[in-house]
Amino acid sequence: MVSGLWVYPVKGMSGNPVASLRFDEFGPIDDRRWMLMDEQGRFICQRRFPLIGLFKASVLGQRLTITAPDGETKNVSPVDCVTAVRAQVWSDDVAVRLAPDAMNQWLSQYFSQPVYLVCYRTDLPRSTHPDYAQAKVGFADGFPLLVCLEESLAALNQQRDGSNALSMLRFRPNIVLSGAPAWQEQYWLKLTSDTHQLTIVKPCTRCAVVTIEPGTTERDPSVLRDLMRNLVWQKQPVFGQNAVLAKTEGALVLGDSFDVFEGEEPFAAVIDRTTSQPA
Structure with a gap:
């Protein structure tokens, strides 16, 4: 059963719980499009700048509102972004449009260095x-969807x-799904x-971002250590599964249910690069 749905309008900023998700060809609408x-030109996220997690972002129509940690807010719309530039998301060179100078100057004062929306x-x-997949994706690290299981978090x-x-x-x-045994994902x-x-x-292999307590900049290194006790892939701790959308008709709503199809081996969905065949 679907027990939680989230969007993150700006990569690295705090997320918003929602009652339903709608999708386009890039993933959940309003998710990491900023x-x-x-x-x-390198992307900024909580790995390097934990402060970004204290910013809140929301989208109404096409208009993005960012709320800084001190409560001050600024708004911007895609039509305000006219300058074409390039950005780096991991190894991807991505075409983007730059927000107006006033927005970038406002954000930069919090980071004590120039940053650009x-x-x-x-x-x-x-x-x-x-x-792994032939799909389009916004500014998410690699894939348009991340699915997690409540029972695994409880365990x-x-x-x-x-x-x-x-x-x-x-x-x-x-x-977020519930109703399966822990680590069954x-x-x-x-x-x-x-x-x-x-x-x-x-x-989904996990990095230092998961050590940060939400709503703070404090880190707890034990989180990665504890994850290593459970699921490990390519010598890295795992929590959750990356996914792409193969079919969508309307909104995904809290309380919806899925039928689950499983492989016989752990991480059966991962492509074996040595054979180029599904594992």
Whole structure:
């Protein structure tokens, strides 16, 4: 059952819970279609700048509102972004449009260095890694959807020996499901309903972002250590599964259910690069 739905209008900023998700060819609508970059054009996220997680962002129509940690707000729309530039998202060179100077100057004062807000260009889209899926994606790290399981988070918290319970916010999913055994997501291949079909393409390996307590800039390194006790892929801790949308008809709504199709081996959805065949 779908127990949580989230969008993140600006990459790295705090997310918003929603009652329903609608999709276009790039993933969930209003999800990571905006991003901050530095003077070199490299994307800015919580790995390098935990402060970005204290900013809030929301979209009404086409208009983006950003609320800074001190409560001050600024608005911008894609039509205000007219200068074409390039940005770097990991190894991807992405065509973007630059927000007006006033917005960038306002944001830069909080980071004590120049930062630039950019918006996604649907006319020059970014693609997922072809080894895993043939799909389009916004500014998400690699894939348009991240699916997490409530029971796995509960099991992780039980293992933490009295440490503070971790919230799902820390893992930044788009879709949260419940009703399966803990860690069962490692076997998922496909999630289907009458209106939606999600193809699982890759386990989500986790980095230092998950060590940051949501709403703060404080880190807890034990989170990565505890994840390593459970699921590991390519020597990295895993929490959640990356997915692409194979079918969509209307909105995905809280309380919706999926039929789950599984492989016999863990991470069966991952392509074996040595054979170029599904594992």
